[in-house]
Amino acid sequence: MDRIIDRLFALQDISYGDFHSKLMPGYDRKRIIGVRTPLLRKLAKELAREEKRGESEAVTEFLRSLPHTYYEEDNLHAYLIGEMAKNFDEALVMTEAFLPYIDNWASCDTFAPKIFKKDLNRLYEKSLLWLESPHTYTVRYAIVTQLTYFLEDSAFRPEVLEKLARLNREEYYINMAIAWYYSYALIKQYETTIPLFEAKILDKWLHNKSIQKALESYRIEKERKDYLRSLKLK
Numbered sequence: 001m002d003r004i005i006d007r008l009f010a011l012q013d014i015s016y017g018d019f020h021s022k023l024m025p026g027y028d029r030k031r032i033i034g035v036r037t038p039l040l041r042k043l044a045k046e047l048a049r050e051e052k053r054g055e056s057e058a059v060t061e062f063l064r065s066l067p068h069t070y071y072e073e074d075n076l077h078a079y080l081i082g083e084m085a086k087n088f089d090e091a092l093v094m095t096e097a098f099l100p101y102i103d104n105w106a107s108c109d110t111f112a113p114k115i116f117k118k119d120l121n122r123l124y125e126k127s128l129l130w131l132e133s134p135h136t137y138t139v140r141y142a143i144v145t146q147l148t149y150f151l152e153d154s155a156f157r158p159e160v161l162e163k164l165a166r167l168n169r170e171e172y173y174i175n176m177a178i179a180w181y182y183s184y185a186l187i188k189q190y191e192t193t194i195p196l197f198e199a200k201i202l203d204k205w206l207h208n209k210s211i212q213k214a215l216e217s218y219r220i221e222k223e224r225k226d227y228l229r230s231l232k233l234k
Contacts, residue, residue, distance in 0.1 A: 003056075003058055004047065004058055004062055004073075004076070005069075005070070005073070007043060008033050008035055008043070008070065008072050008073070008076070009033060011033075011035045011036075011039045011040075011043065012033050012034050012035060013034045013035065013036060014034050015034070016034045016035075016036055017029075017032045017033060017034020017035075018034070020032060020034065020106075023106070024071075024104055024105070024106060027071070027103075027104055031069065031070050031071050032070070032071045032072070033070050033071070033072045034072075035072045037075070037110075040072060040075050040076055040079060041079055043076065044076055044079035044080050044082075044083050045083060047059050047062075047076075047080065047083075048080060048083035048084055051084070059080060059084060062076075062077070062080070063077060063080060063081075063084070063094065063097075066097070066098065066101045067101045068101070071104065071106070071107065074101070074102065074103075074104075074107040075106070075107055075110050075111075077098055078098070078107060078110050078111030079110075079111060081094045081095060081098065081111060081113055082111060082112075082113040082114060082115070085113060085115055087115065087118070088115055088116065088118045088119045088122070088123075091113045091115045091116060092116075092122075092123075092126065095113070099130070099133075099135070099137070099138045099141055100135055100138065102137040102138070102141070103137065104137070105137070105140065105173045105176075105177075107137075108137045108140050108141050108144065108173075109140075109144055112144075112145070112148045112149070116145075116149060117149065120149060120150070120155050123145065123149060124149075124150065124157060127142045127145045127146055127150075128142070128163070130142035130145070131143070131163065131167065136171045136173060136174060137173070139167075139169065139171075139174050139177075140173055140174055140177045143164065143174070143177040143178055143180075143181050144177060144180075144181075146160050146164075146181060147177075147180060147181045147184050151184055151185060151188045151189060152188065153189075156188075156189055156192075158189075158192050160181075161182075161185065161192070161193060161196050162196075164178050164181060164182070165196065165201055165202055175205070175206055175209075176209070178206060178210075179206055179209040179210040179212075179213055180213060182196075182206075182210035182213075182214070183210050183211075183212075183213035183214040183216075183217065186210070186211075186214040186220065186228070187214060187217050187219045187220055190220075190224065197210070197211065197228070197231050198231065200231075200233065204233045207231075207232075207233050208232050208233055211228050211229070211231060211232055214228060215228060215229070
């Protein structure tokens with residue numbers, strides 16, 4: 001454990017830590033070491049290789065040692081799930097052990113194990129259970145999972161549009177994730193998603209924020225953007 005933390009501090013960039021802390025209001029600056037994401041991902045790969053070669057058991061110990069102290073430890077943990085999980089079931093077990101300890105949007109959004117694509121049906125059912133969690137970032141992870149894996153044509157589940165509309169949670173980081181999801185749904189599944197906004201069933205903030213984020217995309221044509229603007233609630 002100390003060895004991993006030492007390696008994190010060896011990658012420290014204090015000015016980057018100062019910058020990143022501004023993106024996470026309310027998060028304790030002392031818990032941010034200041035390590036750039038590419039370096040964290042590289043370290044995760046190095047640690048995973050060392051563990052698999054039998055050179056160290058630090059990763060196994062690290063993954064069991066929750067909660068972590070530093071923000072970068074959480075992100076490293078997330079990347080190690082993707083590196084270490086041998087199959088879908090293992091990735092799921094590791095993810096569910098980790099989710100209750102996530103305490104910020106950045107760590108929540110940073111990991112999407114590729115191996116989850118091996119069984120999208122099971123992942124979908126699991127994400128619906130995560131949506132029911134009392135824990136803010138487990139719910140956010142469920143929404144980000146829907147955005148990441150289930151907006152392409154072959155995987156799209158239209159019923160999620162209504163499920164999120166009925167979620168009715170007050171947490172800012174949940175509602176921002178919902179707006180993010182809807183904005184991508186307007187990009188990738190416009191014809192199915194636009195009736196939701198024409199019906200104006202979302203609350204004003206979520207309705208307008210979703211449209212705003214969609215308008216920021218270069219992937220929506222001008223005519224559709226003009227129509228979306230006309231749907232904004234006054």
